[in-house]
Amino acid sequence: MAISPDETKLAAALHERGQRVTPQRLVIHRTLRELNRHVGAEELLGAVEERIPGVSLPTVYSTLELLEGLGLVRRVGPAGGRVLYDSRLDDHHHVVCSHCGRVEDIDAPLDTGAALDAARGAGFADARAGLVVTGVCRDCAIRG
Amino acid sequence: MAISPDETKLAAALHERGQRVTPQRLVIHRTLRELNRHVGAEELLGAVEERIPGVSLPTVYSTLELLEGLGLVRRVGPAGGRVLYDSRLDDHHHVVCSHCGRVEDIDAPLDTGAALDAARGAGFADARAGLVVTGVCRDCAIRG
DNA sequence: CTGGATGCAAACTCTTTGCATGCAT
């Protein structure tokens, strides 16, 4: 497996926290970045297994949690009954189809300052805001 | 059971859609309104059973879905692994503790117009926006 | 009467946990 700049960055972050750099972690991170869309754990596992067979779902979950803690991945859901992860780190928002669970990105300006202040005022630390728009996607509207 | 204006309103809405007015539906609706906070299905069932014993979880779920369709209740979650329902119908937002799943209301101005337009532009109908702030609540911050 | 709503129970999905082995350090 070739080492990309992304892998180097992840490896450095892991070392800094005294955690191990394993092939699974590198590949999961890399795969998630390359898919470049919202994926559930099972879908990600499928893509990862094409590169290194024998990876297990628990490892995917624990690695995603790790990557989220490192700020390299964002958790989108739970949306539609499953937790989704997103490799886009910039501020953006999501539309979820209330019928099929499909998720798409939204790029629109949004000032969440007042909401974040209110959350901090209510005693919540490390507050992050995520706008979720729910609606019925075109496919589901057509098919009933 | 005394009939309140709320029950009358619900009964009318049900009749209009050719659906039945059952004691379970009236009590579930009424209990949710009186609790006046975010509840999960199981918690709501507990409160409902104090009024009419023998109500089942599936009935609670199907009634909540029905009430949501009538616009008398709003679905908050899934947040923290469970779906929550809220009897507040006015525009407000939520903070979810990423550690314990606790949910509180936020009252803060938020202009979601651009996001809703973007969602419609992406083909989503009946778009509604909900801001979810995630953070660590005071209790969880203290206890680790 | 008649069909939609209910209650019971079981199934289903996704996620989390426990433990022995293996590998990064």
Add this chain to the structure above:
DNA sequence: ATGCATGCAAAGAGTTTGCATCCAG
């Protein structure tokens, strides 16, 4: 050598579904 990470399997939580019975209309 050392102990964290992995893989397997099984448990767990919450939600949904199927079907016979019952009751609102």
